[in-house]
Amino acid sequence: MIKTALRALATLLLAGQLHSAASADDQDFIVVQSTTSTQNSGLFDHILPKFQEATGIEVRVVAVGTGQAIRNAVNGDGDVLFVHSKSSEEKFVADGFGVSRSNVMYNDFVIVGPAEDPANLEDADTAADALRKIESAKAPFASRGDDSGTHKAELRLWQAAGVDPTGASGTWYRETGSGMGATLNTGTAMGAYVLTDRATWTAFGNKGGHKIVFQGDPELFNQYGIILVNQEVHPHVKSGHGQRFIDWILSSAGQAAIADFEIDGQQLFFPNATGGAS
């Protein structure tokens, strides 16, 4: 019996070995560190097959929060960084970890909340105004609290509103410390307001009684950027393939693929590649 078990184990290990040997031969893939909003909305499922068809290069996406994606890229665990927090991205390049940064596309953040809208956000004129209304009503607000791009945008908006919500953490201000989807699941369950990107919200399957209660302020603009990880810092980075992906996504074909992506007839991301790096 032991012999049979050992033989089975050897077969399994061998299968694993063959598997990794095959992928070592076939180095035609890159790892892209990206965010949950691009993955969960289905954007990657829409555009990546087109890129692979055009170039034969497979793109392996690791979708985490922007903060974690940047830390992973700093460690060299990716060839390309595709996230949405411009100041952090510029710092990543300035610190030498990235080659250069280009704009890819944008969408916008919205505030979703219970349909009854207890803090009356629908009457707010600006995002700052909306957040002040939440604070004065002490209406529950679910924050990502995870150093993601959306979380950083939220903190900037609170700062602009002149409110420091962190003092109220645990009362009406609730930091979930989780991804966008988990925070939306929590927010809809506890009747809390949530700042989310429009793409994730549109594709989200568990909206409950929530709807968009505030949108349209230019302050809610959400820019995505793409950066090649610096081969001088991490020699194993596949610069050639990574650059081809970046070139493609900034090209008219890549930009058109982004613009094509719709859910329920609604375009979720708007291409705005600047051509050159910014």
Next chain:
Amino acid sequence: MDSFWSALLEALHLVITLDSDLLEIIGLSMQVTITAVSIACLIGLPIGAAVAAFRFPGRTFLAVLLNAMMGLPPVVVGLLVYLTLSASGPLGPLGLLYTPTAMIIAQTVLVTPIVAALTRQVIEDLNTEYAEQFASMGVRAADRLAALLWDGRYALMTVALAGFGRAIAEVGAVIIVGGNINHVTRVMTTTIALETSKGNLQLALALGFILLVIAFAVNAAVMALRASAVRTAYA
């Protein structure tokens, strides 16, 4: 309850239509977990048996340590393995991060203490029974271990199953070191986490049902094997 039944229906639908993505994900789940549990048994069974059968300095400490390590949080194991396999980590040049091998390593780290600690318990009882015989016959240390492990084999199947249960169900470690990459490192639990984060709670629950059925089938198969082996032994 409504969503519960529709999730059950959705699970049935996925299974009946033999969804090819689903089959790939189930296949990888099984490959990763069975390999990890097998390696964990190769390491954990002898360690557990040795701690049970021999007296040596630090033995009690080791036993407590093994028991404590059964409570290792998967996320912490994931982080440790990530930091080791990361391009900036000591084993970075091997390029194992975001591969099934990385997931096997993480689950092996997670399951080995469970196998070792439970084996120690099983073998300790057996050893008390056999100690005098071993002493009177002057059995060599290695032969003692082999005899104890062989005679405890039926109870040790349950030990392996406990390890299997832990590994097949955990998500925290494999999602960090595997990256949940579609068609590369996506397994049952990371798919469930992904669908939950997309708000597709029904699909997530349906996948949960399928995972449960697989775990049930594996347990039933091992139990059947055990029953028939016991019958043969006493026939």
